[in-house]
Amino acid sequence: MNPAMDDSIEIEPTPCAKDRGNDLPVLNEILHALNELLTHDRQTVIDIKSLPFGPVDEERLSIALGQGEVAATIHTLGESRVTETAYAGIWWVEHRNEQGAVIAKFIEVTYMPDILKAQHEDVIVARQKLKDALETIKLNGA
């Protein structure tokens, strides 16, 4: 029998302090980051790829953080999803490529992730575009 099909095989979640998984130290780091945000207005970004996670650790972290009020999708160079967790100020930022594969995933501890804000350079382009559009409307209306 293929061991992969054998459901009697159970991989134990990695034990850590008090038998928790590797998600526990990350939750502590996030708590510290929230303190930094409140006391020094300093934001923190944690690259999920840099964490030594086992098979179930990311899932456990995700369950522990829960789901909050905001969920946004950005369409540029593939899809990106920004979702607030159940804890205000703690966000998941997930970048996918055009084929839909996750290429980077971060936890951002901030009031609003930078990627959600309109970028200065894009606003300059937008001003010109809107000017041009108005010109066209005026021309068509005349």
Added chain:
Amino acid sequence: MLQPWNKNGLTVAERLQAEGISRRGFLKFCATTASMMALSPSMVPAIARALENAKRPSVIWLSFQECTGCTESLTRSHSPNLETLILEQVSLDYHHTLQVASGEAAEEAREAAMKENNGRYLVVVDGSIPVDNGGVYSTIAGITNLEMLRETAEGAAAIIAVGTCAAFGGIGYAKPNPTGAMPVSAIISDKPVINVSGCPPIPTVISGVLAHFLTFDKLPEVDDLGRPITFFGQSIHDRCYRRPFYDRGLFAESFDDEGAKKGWCLYRLGCKGPATYNACATTKWNEGTSFPIEAGHPCLGCSEPDFWDMGGFYQPLSTPTGDVTRTLVYGVVAGALIGAAAGSMARTRKIKAQKEHYKVTTDDLEESS
């Protein structure tokens, strides 16, 4: 192979702009590039500033005594977008496996790239270089690998030795080394050489180093074996998710025992994680899906020098040291430090075993610890 428009020498930012990609898209590109380079996300603004002006360098890729696994690793990568973006941003002017041109036309392309970009081009090497009998054991277009490397390196800005063969000699260099195989660094001493070891190396690590050169116009900082610290700064053991089992002394003793089923530490099954420096435990393979230890197999140590001659893949290098129950009390941070110490101890023993050419067994080490 390259996009024709890219021949115009656009910077990364200009290129994305020309494709109608917003500044927000550029920010996403910078954030994912930082992650690929294993740099802290706080580096994103610096990366953005550097990429504003980054021009596309000429790359000459030389494949010597090798199996093409390193090229396969990069080109068969399952997250093509980022690697592709990086590869499109370099001008890959010579790569005899990938290029369309063959024979004399191929060699002319190499010579032209060397002439046009003298002093500025990047050389990527995969494979070891046989030097016995004048290097006759491996030739391309009638030129020995040894001669081609020396000739091409002369006008290079830097050399990236990709894979354990180019970095440390690899399988060609393994005993009895019938061709007199050598790594790049044994032949070229007057140019910066960076070693991206691994058999094969993780694709993101290859493109991460290329991205670093493209972004900052220089090679990243290296460890004592010439490997980029951002990827090779910590041992597999330091970052292994099975580490808490090691710290508690919970080991699989065979591939089908209770411990193996429960995902315990693979140390006693020959895991070389404590003496192996690479990014597998965090960057992982196949779109970040897994890595050998996660799949239930001990680390072979493929990114370390002489891993073929280390006395057997399933022979433990040493036994756990220190009071494993006490390490738990110190928690994760202290655990990482102890892991580093165990790693360096295992490394010393490995070097000793290698010098004296004997096999280290668990029993030997239990006696000496």
